[in-house]
Amino acid sequence: MKKSSIIGLVVIAVAIAVIVSIYAGASSYGSFGEAKKSGSVLQVVGVLDKQKELYYDAAKNANYFSFYVKDKKGEECKVVYGNTEPQDFEKSEQIVLTGQMIGNEFHASAILMKCPSKYTKNKLDDQTFESKSSSL
């Protein structure tokens, strides 16, 4: 067999291994309901409930932040994050949480937020707009 065909085989083998490892590692976006059922770590996409309290008291515990999130199915759950409040948290339009259910709380290990106003400001924010019209 020629060496180039051996290399070809090795490349194909590694490529397959890579795809399999991604496939095995890939998770799915779930809901709080599924998290409760399975008890395993998964990712939940949801929206921050801005009506409810965001709790962070550095004096009691600098590594405890809790809030309420409504997932895409409309189910709401208390989320606990063992860290400080992420920057611009209240302005997030969408949150992706990674974590698992412990009791009735969702313990998040990672939070990813989408704040569209941050990098492009194509819309005049409601806020800025109000302040402008009030100065009229």
Place this chain on the structure above:
Amino acid sequence: MDKAFQGEHLIPGHIGQALVILSFGAALLSAISYYFATTDKSAPGNSWLWMGRIGFFINSICILGVGVSLFYILYNHYFEYHYAWSYTSRDLPVYYLVSGFWNGQEGGFLLWTFWQAVLGNILIWKSKSWEKPVMTVVAFSQVFLASMILGVEIFGAKIGSSPFLLLRHAIEAPIFSRPDYLSFIKDGQGMNPLLQNYWMVIHPPTLFLGLASVVVPFSYAIAGLWQRRYKEWVAPAIPYALFSAMILGTGVIMGSLWAYESLNFGGFWAWDPVENASIFPWLTMVAGLHVLIVFKNTGHSYFTATFLVLISFIMVLYSSFLARSGILGETSVHSFVDLGMFWHLVSYIIVFLVISAWFLISRWKELPVNKKDEETYSREFWMFVGSIFLALSCFHLLLVTSIPVWNSMFGTKVAPPIDLVGHYNIIQASFAMVIMLLTGFTQFLKYKNTDVSRFFISTIVYLVVALLITVPAVYFSGLYKLHFVFLLVMLGSVYSLLVNGKILADALKGKIKLAGSAVAHIGFGLMLVGALIAAGTRNTVSVNDSGNIPIPGFSQSPAEAKVAGDAHDNIMIYKNEPVKMGIYTVTYIGDSTSEPNHYYKVDYKRFDAKGKIAEEFELKPHVQISALMGMTSSPDTKHYLTHDLYTHITAIPQPKAAPTADSQTAADHGDQNDDKNYDPPITHEVAIGDTIRFREGFMIVRGLKKEKALQNIPLTDSDVAIGAQIQVYSNNKTYTAEPVYMIRGKSVFDFARAVDEIGLKLRITKIIPEKSKVEITVYQQPENKKPYIVMRALDFPYINFLWSGTAIMIIGFLLSIFRRNKELKVV
């Protein structure tokens, strides 16, 4: 309907917009002319060639003009332009106005097309017989970039996004129906505070130069296929490929240095999709570079070399698509939002992909093939294998990073792996290990063929030495706690460092030609060692369990703490209360403000065994608070030769709200309401010299004095004002306070004095002349009303290997560029 609006400056915008359109037209003219200059050999003279050149010159001048117009708008704060309003504000210093220039996507394209124009001019000057076909491709790419900033509507579809868009056209709002709307737009939105950093001034131009430069080897590869000059294009393309790999690598590392110095995710690499996308072209370009050299020396692997060079440019286009199309949505923190250019960006990729594929397929049968099998013990063969692994590592990154792309293509809803960073680390480390071993033992092989037994002896001897170095290194750095793959990477890197060190030593003795690659490999090895140790053994200094009051239902067993992320990383520190943190005693000693930054002074002390201060320094992490962005935190880092201590603020007390109705009344009521901020007061009857104790220290009444004057209040002879001089000792610091008691006629007043640093307020509430005593009332703020910070401190060991490795790698690339250029002149 054109209405007259007051105060608008439309001239620079009109000029800029006209130049944008002209630059597009000129690029098109240049591309077409160069095309005919290449194909139409019958045309008399060099008319096509000259038209191509003139078109390209006009395009370059227009781009400069566009840049000047845009800068003029930014510099003069013409907020009627959307770009100026979105990214700058009046208080922005001039050097950030420069970076405001490339803050938006349009500016990014402008920068890219600028560099491409510069490179095009160099090619016109230097490329001689290659000019016509190579410039056809460059000018064609220039057409696409110019179209990205056109911002013109054709048949109802908007082509590109112009930086000269007016605010009133960009945004719909009733205010724009007023002719004097501009008088209400006093200031721009300002720049994202994260970007107000000197790295923002130099990182984007470097990165864009790197991205733009990939077009040069790409054009040579296409030209080689097109003109059937299959072997000739390789030699002139190698120096450009080296340049491209060097600048692109520098740009990427600058980005990670920026992240490390001024962003707050606590590291230098986060495997964010946008970061990953920036190294796709680097990986394929470095791989392509090696295979080009293989082909040059042996005549093997022509297809692979061409393919890797072609795909590098496609990767540049793809990474710009990922960052700008908005497709990354849920997976990236810093991708742009779609400007309606999704299909425009896709078409750029597809057109160049089709061109590449068409040339490869149509010339397939003519591609040079070396019928002889590769020699197993030749350097080229293993260089080729290494390049394949570089390409595979890119393949893996590409597959995972593109998960959102697959989702939108196939309508699936796959989420990236849960432990994404771990996933990338392990798999990329596996590739890195193989590549590092290859960069090592390949050096013992000769071009063409080698004495086998000598090769095995030197390979194994060096491997044993590498093992002897790696084992203690791994043990003492604490790396052994990590996954074994990382240990193998460490072994591979040390091995590669040793071997390339030997090659370098030989090179200095005579074989100076080989120095470039040896130096670059040493640099790369050091980078990996630095990244591995710094990221792998990064430890949290700010661990402090004593301050944590457990909250019911939030148990923190180690396993759960791991699930719950970086639990325990943050530490809360009250002002002027030293806290023990790792080997340091840390005190938050004060703040200072230099708009827009708010600095927190954190004093670090390290005591030796005898309790003496062995070391003391101050770090000033800062935050910026803006209405738009909330709190943005930037770290401050103490750099040592062997490690870095990195500190950043993760939370501060809620900033004082703007005066509301409530606080207004509070101010009217004055002191009485202020008392609410304190715990219930305690009164003490004291004479001169007496001591009063409080929670965090004690105070001594040094004296009572009849005041002659009282600020703001004129005193008459009949008034009696008595001040108590009190010295307060708290946490090794001394403060003085002088509360005053005043009798005027039949009324009694007292003036409290606060010591804000320690949350204390003192009043004289009674004078008891018969006992020659006074009654002092002590108000103390409850713990949570006192000023505090929450911070995180991390230690990055040996991170300097990463930065110095980068510098060494750049030197290696430079040496290679000189060498390959020299070869070019000789041939």
